[in-house]
Amino acid sequence: MQKVCVIGAGSSGITACQVLAERGIAYDCFELGSDVGGNWRYLNDNGQSSAYRSLHINTSRQIMQYASFPMSDAYPVYPGHAHIARYFDAFVEHFGLRPSIRFRTEVTEVVQDGDGWVVTSRHRDTHEEERGVYDAVLVANGHHWKPRWPRPGIPGSSDFVGAQLHSHDYRTPEPLADRRVLVVGIGNSACDIAVETSRVSRRTYLAMRRGAHIVPKHLFGVPTDHLTHSWLARAPLAVQDRGLHLLLRLSRGRLADYGLPTPAHRVLAAHPTISDDLLSRLAHGDITVKPAPNKADEGHVFFEDGSVEEIDTIIYCTGYDISFPFLADGVLGLRDNNPALYRRVAAPDRPGLYFIGLVQPLGAIMPLAEAQSHWVADLLQGHCTLPDREHMHAEIHTYRTRTARRYVASTRHTIQVDAQAYLRELRRERRRGAVRGRGAVRGGLR
Numbered sequence: 001m002q003k004v005c006v007i008g009a010g011s012s013g014i015t016a017c018q019v020l021a022e023r024g025i026a027y028d029c030f031e032l033g034s035d036v037g038g039n040w041r042y043l044n045d046n047g048q049s050s051a052y053r054s055l056h057i058n059t060s061r062q063i064m065q066y067a068s069f070p071m072s073d074a075y076p077v078y079p080g081h082a083h084i085a086r087y088f089d090a091f092v093e094h095f096g097l098r099p100s101i102r103f104r105t106e107v108t109e110v111v112q113d114g115d116g117w118v119v120t121s122r123h124r125d126t127h128e129e130e131r132g133v134y135d136a137v138l139v140a141n142g143h144h145w146k147p148r149w150p151r152p153g154i155p156g157s158s159d160f161v162g163a164q165l166h167s168h169d170y171r172t173p174e175p176l177a178d179r180r181v182l183v184v185g186i187g188n189s190a191c192d193i194a195v196e197t198s199r200v201s202r203r204t205y206l207a208m209r210r211g212a213h214i215v216p217k218h219l220f221g222v223p224t225d226h227l228t229h230s231w232l233a234r235a236p237l238a239v240q241d242r243g244l245h246l247l248l249r250l251s252r253g254r255l256a257d258y259g260l261p262t263p264a265h266r267v268l269a270a271h272p273t274i275s276d277d278l279l280s281r282l283a284h285g286d287i288t289v290k291p292a293p294n295k296a297d298e299g300h301v302f303f304e305d306g307s308v309e310e311i312d313t314i315i316y317c318t319g320y321d322i323s324f325p326f327l328a329d330g331v332l333g334l335r336d337n338n339p340a341l342y343r344r345v346a347a348p349d350r351p352g353l354y355f356i357g358l359v360q361p362l363g364a365i366m367p368l369a370e371a372q373s374h375w376v377a378d379l380l381q382g383h384c385t386l387p388d389r390e391h392m393h394a395e396i397h398t399y400r401t402r403t404a405r406r407y408v409a410s411t412r413h414t415i416q417v418d419a420q421a422y423l424r425e426l427r428r429e430r431r432r433g434a435v436r437g438r439g440a441v442r443g444g445l446r
């Protein structure tokens, strides 16, 4: 009987466990922390959660819930991390998954060995090492835990005497009371954090190297991400884009009226920056918009428009690097946050190595990770097969070309998918894989 290893018990790992359990596939799941929930467990003792105290998800509960376990109607539309961690706890209890998860255990090495994989793990308390041999490994270690600092850094920032931290390490605004804070970036971390520091700081500056279309959490009373389930999401991209642009313009006006730069790209050419509060804080004059910083000295930061400000704390909200510390460098050939994975899941040259939740959707990751897990379970059970290597590499090439054509060039846009389109793609792949599988059986290939 085959056995599978799942790495991580965050939102992607636990749905992988649930699907494997439902299919009767034996597995061990390893989790560095003492609890499930990964990023959504505030102060997670795995040291990898980037959650801050005020964090609320920016996709609605109807969009983020697993198909197998709807979120209670008693939950708010946009739940906070505490609600979400409770939902994951309830999921694990409901499906009886907890005994299969080895908590406080770090996977230190994953090595291919013939047809299988040798996984080395170490218990955090006893430091005891264990090796297990598995037929397949499902990597679900997340991609928002390793801070990406600006490379190269702001010239002169090594002389800066104030504090410099990454959003990964930001928790609460109180330490920033009465300080002059510079927040770098215009993604979701930057907006949430700038909004929050602006309430206690002496001054909050928000510096960005390009503009972003700020998307409110509701449009005309409806959660904005419900649009991903509407007719609009099935229209050609240009129509979706124009429709969304119009809705945003009607609901919040022009970004320039709030002092923000007008983005040079289309709405759907960037991962959405979702905030109800940013525009209000800007309109109140409590956040000052700046272009990218280009120099720093002991106590100042200089900006591309020639302005200079006295700053006490710089918070880099500059995103995350994708990283698999347990895989040797050449195993996946990961470069510039750009993994080469067939349908964002299967490593073409490493049979048995799969990645769950390694996507950044317009929508939410959780139901996508669930659907990916079902596909992998199909593969493991022989209900479907992968195409040949050439076909897989060609698909990866097509995905990369399309993604590069659609999105602003940035290492934050290497694993983007549209949730509903991607779910359809996975369903199609499972159907085609099943047909391929039957052909392989008839041809005596299995």
Ligand SMILES: NC(=O)C1=CN([C@@H]2O[C@H](COP(=O)(O)OP(=O)(O)OC[C@H]3O[C@@H](n4cnc5c(N)ncnc54)[C@H](OP(=O)(O)O)[C@@H]3O)[C@@H](O)[C@H]2O)C=CC1
Pocket (backbone or CB within 6 Å): 055, 056, 057, 058, 059, 144, 149, 150, 151, 167, 184, 185, 186, 187, 188, 189, 190, 192, 208, 209, 210, 271, 292, 317, 318, 319, 320, 360, 408, 409, 410, 411, 412
């Ligand atoms: N409430 C929620 O649910 C939240 C969700 N998130 C999610 O977490 C993920 C990570 O978000 P986030 O932490 O905001 O990171 P992102 O990668 O999404 O954004 C990084 C930002 O920093 C900018 N940046 C990167 N490098 C530099 C540099 N060298 N100089 C200047 N600017 C730079 C990027 O600009 P450019 O575009 O030019 O690369 C971008 O504006 C996303 O999926 C996000 O949706 C985050 C916070 C809250």
